[in-house]
Amino acid sequence: MSQMNMIQAINSAHDIMMEKDPSVVVLGQDVGYFGGVFRCTDQLQEKYGEHRVIDAPIAEGGIIGTAIGMGVNGLRPVVEIQFADYIYPGFDQIVSELSRLRYRSGGEFFSPVTIRTPCGGGIRGGQTHSQSPEGIFTHISGIITVMPSNPYDAKGLLISAIESDDPVVFFEPKRIYNGPFDGDPDKPGVSWSSHPMGEVPQDYYTVPLGKAAVVEEGDELTIICYGTIVHVAQAAARLTGIRAEIVDVRTLFPLDIDTLKKSVEKTGRCLVAHEATRFCGYGAELVATVQQECFWHLEAPIERVAGWDTPYPHAFEWKYFPGQKRLAAGIRKVMEAG
Amino acid sequence: MTQKPYLHIPHPAARPGEEPDFSYLELSDAGVVDRPPNDESARNIEYLAHELVRVLDDNHEATGPWDPTLDKEILLKALRYMVLTRAYDDRMQRVQRQGKISFYMQSLGEEAVSIGQGLALEPGDMLFPSYRNQGLFILRGTELVDLMCQCLSNTGDMCKGRQMPVMYQDPARNIFTLSGNLATQYPQAVGWAMGSAIKGEKHIAVSWVGDGSTAEADFHYALTFAAVYQAPVILNVVNNQWAISTFQGFAGGERRPFAARGLGLGMPGIRVDGNDLLAIYAVTRWATERARNGHGPTLIEHVTYRGGAHSTSDDPVRYRPQDEWAAFPLGDPIDRLLQHLVKLGHWSDEKHTALEEETKIVVDDAWKEAISFGTMTEPPFLNAQLMFEDVYKEIPDHLKKQRDEMLKLSGEKS
Numbered sequence: 001m002s003q004m005n006m007i008q009a010i011n012s013a014h015d016i017m018m019e020k021d022p023s024v025v026v027l028g029q030d031v032g033y034f035g036g037v038f039r040c041t042d043q044l045q046e047k048y049g050e051h052r053v054i055d056a057p058i059a060e061g062g063i064i065g066t067a068i069g070m071g072v073n074g075l076r077p078v079v080e081i082q083f084a085d086y087i088y089p090g091f092d093q094i095v096s097e098l099s100r101l102r103y104r105s106g107g108e109f110f111s112p113v114t115i116r117t118p119c120g121g122g123i124r125g126g127q128t129h130s131q132s133p134e135g136i137f138t139h140i141s142g143i144i145t146v147m148p149s150n151p152y153d154a155k156g157l158l159i160s161a162i163e164s165d166d167p168v169v170f171f172e173p174k175r176i177y178n179g180p181f182d183g184d185p186d187k188p189g190v191s192w193s194s195h196p197m198g199e200v201p202q203d204y205y206t207v208p209l210g211k212a213a214v215v216e217e218g219d220e221l222t223i224i225c226y227g228t229i230v231h232v233a234q235a236a237a238r239l240t241g242i243r244a245e246i247v248d249v250r251t252l253f254p255l256d257i258d259t260l261k262k263s264v265e266k267t268g269r270c271l272v273a274h275e276a277t278r279f280c281g282y283g284a285e286l287v288a289t290v291q292q293e294c295f296w297h298l299e300a301p302i303e304r305v306a307g308w309d310t311p312y313p314h315a316f317e318w319k320y321f322p323g324q325k326r327l328a329a330g331i332r333k334v335m336e337a338g
Numbered sequence: 339m340t341q342k343p344y345l346h347i348p349h350p351a352a353r354p355g356e357e358p359d360f361s362y363l364e365l366s367d368a369g370v371v372d373r374p375p376n377d378e379s380a381r382n383i384e385y386l387a388h389e390l391v392r393v394l395d396d397n398h399e400a401t402g403p404w405d406p407t408l409d410k411e412i413l414l415k416a417l418r419y420m421v422l423t424r425a426y427d428d429r430m431q432r433v434q435r436q437g438k439i440s441f442y443m444q445s446l447g448e449e450a451v452s453i454g455q456g457l458a459l460e461p462g463d464m465l466f467p468s469y470r471n472q473g474l475f476i477l478r479g480t481e482l483v484d485l486m487c488q489c490l491s492n493t494g495d496m497c498k499g500r501q502m503p504v505m506y507q508d509p510a511r512n513i514f515t516l517s518g519n520l521a522t523q524y525p526q527a528v529g530w531a532m533g534s535a536i537k538g539e540k541h542i543a544v545s546w547v548g549d550g551s552t553a554e555a556d557f558h559y560a561l562t563f564a565a566v567y568q569a570p571v572i573l574n575v576v577n578n579q580w581a582i583s584t585f586q587g588f589a590g591g592e593r594r595p596f597a598a599r600g601l602g603l604g605m606p607g608i609r610v611d612g613n614d615l616l617a618i619y620a621v622t623r624w625a626t627e628r629a630r631n632g633h634g635p636t637l638i639e640h641v642t643y644r645g646g647a648h649s650t651s652d653d654p655v656r657y658r659p660q661d662e663w664a665a666f667p668l669g670d671p672i673d674r675l676l677q678h679l680v681k682l683g684h685w686s687d688e689k690h691t692a693l694e695e696e697t698k699i700v701v702d703d704a705w706k707e708a709i710s711f712g713t714m715t716e717p718p719f720l721n722a723q724l725m726f727e728d729v730y731k732e733i734p735d736h737l738k739k740q741r742d743e744m745l746k747l748s749g750e751k752s
Contacts, residue, residue: 030583033353050347051343059553085519124440124502126502127518128518129502310726310737313499314440314501315495315500315719315720316724319722319725319744319748
């Protein structure tokens, strides 16, 4: 075991997989010599050479399109898109090609591409460095969508993603790269070293795709969330004094319905929270699923807390971000209803 | 994978700790490149994409057919605005370091591009700048205070707090709103120019990207549409050698200049000394006349050097020699124009020192005024309700509800 932040954990997942499997290659802007703008691929080019850690032109569509071709040719590409906000030039390659290659070829072709991309706000990045577009990707049939909330899961899930023969879009909430952020910007930053999930094995291990985690047990209310909001939810629950069970979805698709069901059947109340905008957001799917699976156990309407339905502003970051106060209000609302 | 891999991986000439080496840059002497008539067919002027148009020679004299023979007043104006742009950048870089603004991007070393081109364009020409074209705003008369307030996201912010620093706009001066996404505005500029041609107007559109952004598909869409419709547009590639950590070879600059990107489409390209204000002015004038007279678009590559970091979030010490800029063979654009003016007897070191002092005061005064509109940490603050405006023309009901929810939680009155 050693202490790792999320960047080191992601770096370690690359390292282990590149060591283990010579077909793993890394492709992206600034990922090679520089080691990535967030340093997730630091030292990898030095260790594995320029043919396996490849600096790419600034062309997200080109990066994802060529990764698909490499994958078809037997490689296992791990792509970095520098910010999720910049993934859209590659969207056509993901939606029309990567996700449907296996289907349209009757199972003859596939490309095991993993696309990693930092997402989310809280870094004063404004509308072009703060987005949480996961809901756009979970809507596409044929890809797996992941968003870890801590270093341990990040490493284990990334290894699973790289090993998966299905394509994976792997979102990394950049606000928690260096420490678990509980949604209070006025508190000094906390590092992962004081968090149990910052304890990360140096060796190979996996966290399975498609399995949610109960990060805190409780019996009064279930909070379903993922990414940065897992930490905000924990703080908000403490603020209200409610014994909340906090479920970290981890893999957005395929969704671990059983874990959600088990929890909501126990608590009878449910709050869904994410940083992404609300309308047609991933939370809508969560609410629909819980409603359908647990209707007769619910004691109150399911509540949703999400980013406002506007682009991510630069100036009002903490009024935009669904922080502790908003989540606490949501918790109270669910508790008071029914 | 038992064979030796043979992919070509581009390598910059020098990495940290190594001697800077610009021998890869193909340079022409000043004054040697022919200046064709501006209606010459693209096919006959392909040499312009491979040579380097230069006017200022090593003796600081203007020479050759591209010499725009600018009068003293214009030259002095160009110098003043380049100095002002650099002073503005310097100040904003420092206030970012002090934590007063969240982010900044300098145009250090590239000032001649914005000022030289800005001077060669007409006020009715529509500009679609990149994030290193602050000189265009300053030259067209956007107040420094307004630029600073944008960077501060304060109550004077032209973007109402919506954008990161440096994403300016100036609709009154025909400058489009900047996007942080790369090359997205290139096809939009072409569309604007097509609109101008559809309406039978003489205004042209001009846009800028860096060498790195030429790899984006939007760059190629723009060239195709511009060439197909012979749109009245000037498309610029500011080749400052570096796109964050990747040198211009990663955008495909190793074997042919960026100026040659349009040749396959029949679009003329001109490669110009991006630190030579006179040459930039001259090629831009040539391209504006070509466009305005209905002879179509021009792609201009400015060969220059990114004197600073990509942004305040970047650290170039990690990937390029620290003294690389000092070794750049095309020098410093301000110094080169200054030396030319000295040679002409219009300028002196004393006058320059006085100009720099005076400029510093102008920038200081602007900053004092800007922070009176608030900073990230000091009031007055922007009204957070603004967050919900302009998503649509009218605020939809669900956003009104979300706005009220926000106000209730933060205890503000609706």
